[in-house]
Amino acid sequence: MPQFLRIITGDAKTTTNGLANANAHWSCTGFENKVQLTQQYPICPQGSKVVRTFAFQSCWDGKNIDSANHRTHVAFADPASGVCPNGFQAIPQLTMRLVYNINPPTIQNGQVKNAYAVDGFPEQLHKAATDHDDFISVTKNGLANKIANCINNGQNCA
Numbered sequence: 467m468p469q470f471l472r473i474i475t476g477d478a479k480t481t482t483n484g485l486a487n488a489n490a491h492w493s494c495t496g497f498e499n500k501v502q503l504t505q506q507y508p509i510c511p512q513g514s515k516v517v518r519t520f521a522f523q524s525c526w527d528g529k530n531i532d533s534a535n536h537r538t539h540v541a542f543a544d545p546a547s548g549v550c551p552n553g554f555q556a557i558p559q560l561t562m563r564l565v566y567n568i569n570p571p572t573i574q575n576g577q578v579k580n581a582y583a584v585d586g587f588p589e590q591l592h593k594a595a596t597d598h599d600d601f602i603s604v605t606k607n608g609l610a611n612k613i614a615n616c617i618n619n620g621q622n623c624a
Contacts, residue, residue: 467557467603467610468526474536475522476598481590487537490597491519495565505595507582509570516566518584520599524559525550536600558614560601 477487485505492503494510495517501508502519510516523540530539541551543559550556571580583592590596603610616623 467605468531469603469606470531471526471540471557471601471603472532472536473522473540473560473601474598475520475601476596478587478596478598479590480595481593485595488595489520490594492594493517493519503594505593507584507594509573510568512570516568516584518562518564518566518597520562520597522560522562522599522601524557525554526557527553528555558610562599 476489477483477485480488488504490504492506492508493501493516494508494514496514497508497510498517498519508516523537523542525541525543527539527541533539540557541554543550543556566584568582568584569580571578571582573579583594584597587596605613613623
């Protein structure tokens with residue numbers, strides 16, 4: 467991955483901008499292979515935790531480490547084929563998986579009580595689709611390749 471490459475995934479202002487760049491996926495531990503919500507937070511059953519997952523863009527234009535919107539210099543690979551769009555080359559895909567231990571809301575008389583929002587902005591109505599993440603590649607001297615090789619070989623990389 468190029469040093470100082472900057473990427474943003476998701477959109478903190480989907481209430482204003484629409485859902486075109488929304489990318490957060492929400493689920494519950496034990497249900498991630500069955501449920502992936504994008505526009506609402508899950509209410510997880512007892513013993514299960516809330517999971518937030520992002521898969522960053524895995525294609526790069528090969529020349530720019532950033533762009534004005536932090537998006538146009540990177541792209542998502544085609545979901546079916548895994549191929550990058552024309553003019554883009556593959557880079558390692560960063561996937562973030564965060565697990566939260568949240569007291570689940572309850573529903574009383576059709577109303578949600580004790581609702582929660584993770585990383586939501588008040589002006590965007592605390593909606594789940596507004597979640598986003600930023601990434602800057604700051605490794606140098608081949609460290610990124612050493613890390614990738616270690617992980618790809620199934621080694622303990624501590």
